[in-house]
Amino acid sequence: MDDQNRRVYFDHNATTYMREEVIEAMLPFLRTRFGNASSLHFFGQENRGVIDEAREQVASFIGAEPAEVIFTSGGTESDNIAIRGVVKAIRDKVPAPHLVTSSIEHPAVLRTCESLEKNGVSVTYLPCRRDGSVDVSDLESALNGNTVLASIMISNNETGVIQPIREISEIVRPRGIILHVDAVQGMGKIPVDVGRLGVDLLSISAHKFYGPKGIGALYVRRGTPIQPVYTGGHQEEGLRPGTENIPAIVGFGEACRLSAEHLDDEMSRIGRLRDRLQEGILDNVPKVHINGGEATRVPNTCNVTVPGIEGEAISLNLSMLGFALSSGSACATGDPEPSHVLKAMGLDPVEAQGALRISLGICNTEEDVEAFLETFPGVVRRLRDLSPIRGES
Numbered sequence: 203m204d205d206q207n208r209r210v211y212f213d214h215n216a217t218t219y220m221r222e223e224v225i226e227a228m229l230p231f232l233r234t235r236f237g238n239a240s241s242l243h244f245f246g247q248e249n250r251g252v253i254d255e256a257r258e259q260v261a262s263f264i265g266a267e268p269a270e271v272i273f274t275s276g277g278t279e280s281d282n283i284a285i286r287g288v289v290k291a292i293r294d295k296v297p298a299p300h301l302v303t304s305s306i307e308h309p310a311v312l313r314t315c316e317s318l319e320k321n322g323v324s325v326t327y328l329p330c331r332r333d334g335s336v337d338v339s340d341l342e343s344a345l346n347g348n349t350v351l352a353s354i355m356i357s358n359n360e361t362g363v364i365q366p367i368r369e370i371s372e373i374v375r376p377r378g379i380i381l382h383v384d385a386v387q388g389m390g391k392i393p394v395d396v397g398r399l400g401v402d403l404l405s406i407s408a409h410k411f412y413g414p415k416g417i418g419a420l421y422v423r424r425g426t427p428i429q430p431v432y433t434g435g436h437q438e439e440g441l442r443p444g445t446e447n448i449p450a451i452v453g454f455g456e457a458c459r460l461s462a463e464h465l466d467d468e469m470s471r472i473g474r475l476r477d478r479l480q481e482g483i484l485d486n487v488p489k490v491h492i493n494g495g496e497a498t499r500v501p502n503t504c505n506v507t508v509p510g511i512e513g514e515a516i517s518l519n520l521s522m523l524g525f526a527l528s529s530g531s532a533c534a535t536g537d538p539e540p541s542h543v544l545k546a547m548g549l550d551p552v553e554a555q556g557a558l559r560i561s562l563g564i565c566n567t568e569e570d571v572e573a574f575l576e577t578f579p580g581v582v583r584r585l586r587d588l589s590p591i592r593g594e595s
Contacts (some may be wrong), residue, residue: 207404208524210570214388214410214502215359215564216528220453221412227456228414230581231449238363239446239572240437246373251450256455263458264385264404265395266421272438275452276418277386278310283420283441283520284355284382285314288403289323297322300348304328304336304355304365308384311353312542315372332548333497334363342373351380354579356388356399360505360543361557364392371400380426386410390461391469391500400427408450413457417450464564470560473501479560480504482575485580488538488584493544493557507549511585512556519581525574528559 211219231252237245239253243317254268261268274280289299304326315325326344330336352374357364364505367383374381382403388394392409396404406422408414422428422441433441480492493505509517510588513529520527540554549557560574 208573210525210573211558211565212525212527212562212570214452215559217303217409217415218412219561219565220455221403222415222458222490223460223462223516224413224453226452228449231452235448238516239342239448240435246299251453253448256451257457259458260406260419263389263394263419263462264398265404267424269350270422271425271536272420272422272441273446273454273590274418274420274438274442275447276409277308277405277407277441280407280418280420281310281353281382282314283431284403284405284428285311285351286318286431287441288351288380288382288426289318290431291427291429294350297348298324298348300324300326300328300346301348302341302344302349304330306330306334306358306543307355308359308386309351309538310459311355311384311550318388321595330496331544334358334361334494334547335368335497336365338366338373341370342344345374345379349367349379351382353384354439355384355386356394357385357392357500357503358379358543360541360557361505361547362387362499362561363497364388364499367399367401375400375402380565388500390457390465391502393465396421396423403428408454408457411457414450417447419454421554447528466487468564469501472564472566473566475562475566476502476504476560478568479562479571479574482507482571483578486499486575486579487584491551491553493547504560505544505557506560507544507557508582509553510554510589511582512555514555515585516558516581519585520577523577523579523581528561529557543593 229484237577239246239250251593254288255269261271271301285505293297299314301332319325328336328340354365354370371381380402383401384405385394388408389406407418430440431442483490487508491507517527517529531582540551544554544557
């Protein structure tokens with residue numbers, strides 16, 4: 203590919219494109235099959251059936267029963283319904299509930315917990331190790347008689363570090379504590395089975411694994427105490443009232459089906475590309491560090507600190523050369539503060555500002571990786587020469 207026409211996408215943790223099969227599955231519901239699934243006539247009832255089919259596809263992907271899958275608008279809404287819904291359901295029995303989460307969660311969880319703190323809920327924010335993993339003993343020490351919920355992500359959106367969810371489940375569930383897992387960054391990258399993990403609530407978003415934006419799901423294990431946080435109609439067991447987004451639900455189901463079918467082969471190949479990318483960076487760029495590189499990570503993610511340069515400057519320069527990647531979480535773009543995840547891992551503010559997230563996907567090739575490795579060292583050299591803090595590099 204001519205350098206001037208190069209467009210390489212390395213930001214799959216922010217979002218992914220839709221697979222062609224997903225688009226094709228959605229098209230009839232954007233054109234002629236427009237009925238409201240709550241209507242009793244045939245326009246509505248034929249669409250009720252496709253919602254049921256998609257629910258089965260999502261449930262199969264995570265090892266759940268279809269009745270345990272609630273469609274939402276995405277990961278943020280799923281996180282809010284899960285955490286707020288449990289607190290609302292339990293507050294009569296536990297007037298001063300206590301939650302446990304980690305300091306490296308997505309803002310959808312952190313901001314929700316902070317909001318609840320203003321309303322009499324106490325929250326413990328667990329630290330993480332230098333490698334980005336949560337220490338299970340810290341979680342166990344944080345539990346008390348009022349702890350009603352633990353919310354821990356399955357893998358981090360910035361570093362890709364996978365958390366010990368099964369071990370956490372074995373600690374909290376015998377105590378009657380509900381376990382919520384934000385699995386948005388794990389779906390389509392690693393196997394996620396709610397039974398094997400032992401979780402009660404699990405959040406998913408379709409656009410992270412080649413499905414449409416604006417659609418997600420919340421898994422709610424049968425019998426989990428949860429109450430609606432919205433008022434409205436009867437849709438989605440009353441937990442997420444409102445007319446269903448049928449085209450997106452159909453696309454979500456198809457994305458789950460395809461990801462389940464191809465997960466092992468695709469992630470094995472992407473893992474090899476990621477490892478080659480890291481190897482090339484470490485061999486050709488002095489004084490860089492892979493954040494979370496010592497921990498078990500999802501196979502597509504590499505977070506690298508380049509001392510002496512702001513990650514945003516690297517990202518912008520690479521964008522001009524045809525490489526799309528991120529200097530942090532897409533949810534924090536425009537935020538001048540260093541990554542809360544990297545600070546929690548012990549990086550100082552300058553190190554955290556120098557971080558770059560590279561997240562690969564199924565469209566990426568060996569040629570993409572090699573082209574990046576030919577370009578990246580030169581960009582770093584130029585920026586270090588210009589940096590006012592280059593003496594630290």
